[in-house]
Amino acid sequence: MYTYANTKKNLVLRDFSIQDLPLYIALRSHPDFQVYYDDEDVTPEKTAFLLQLFIQQSQENPRQKFQLAICGKDGVLMGSCGIRLEAAGQASMGFELGVPWQHAGRAREAARAMLDFAFCGLQVQRVYAETLAENRGATSVCQSLGMQRADVDMASRFFKDRKWQAVLFEIHVQDFMLLAKDGPALAG
Structure with a gap:
């Protein structure tokens, strides 16, 4: 079982x-959580499938994917955050946070801990995150971590009767x- 508690003291990241x-x-x-997801991606069945997948990935050896539960110090599940090893020296990152905990720095704190783990623990050279341009919360978290928008044309997605533009950070x-050495830019 993996537990990463080296966050700003507000969170525990665990399998x-x-x-x-x-x-x-x-x-x-x-409903507010589901705004940037296709309806099929947030059904109870899909959520159960994802949870089983995260558990299965946590048991792989060597482990390549670390999708961890974001929990408060009281143990309450707030969301998930993960690093997935990709091509040599590359990793993708993703995070999701339940509505009651949004806009309080929790997603940023968890993502910052995962970046630290990727670069210092897994020796990754580059981490990227894909999100929707309209998802201001996710784009704001990425930017606050020092991530830059990559100059890459991403395919748009169509769901909820509209087109959404994907962006890469x-x-x-x-x-x-x-940034970590300079301190305040990444201080929570």
Whole structure:
């Protein structure tokens, strides 16, 4: 079981367990949470599938994917954040946070801890995150971490009867270390 508690003291990042399923379904079922997801991606069945996948990935050896539960110090499940090793020296990152905990710095704190883990623990050279341009919360978190919008044309997506533009953010290890050394830019 993986636990990463080296955050700003507000969170614990840990591997998911099957006991998390009811709370994970509840947080992903909130209408405000679902705004930037295709309806099929947030059904209870899809959420159960994802939870099982995260548990399975946590048991792989060597481990390549670290999708961890974001929990408060009281143990309450708030969301998930992950690093997935891709091509040599590359990793993708993703995060999601339940509505009650949004806009309080929790997603940023969890994502910052995962970047630290990727660069310092896994020796990754570049981390990227894909999101929707309209998702101001996610784009704001990426930018606050020092991630830059990559000059890459991303395919648009169509769901909820409209077209959504995907964007890619990235940060390289040297930029992360420089920002971490300077302190306030990444201080929570």
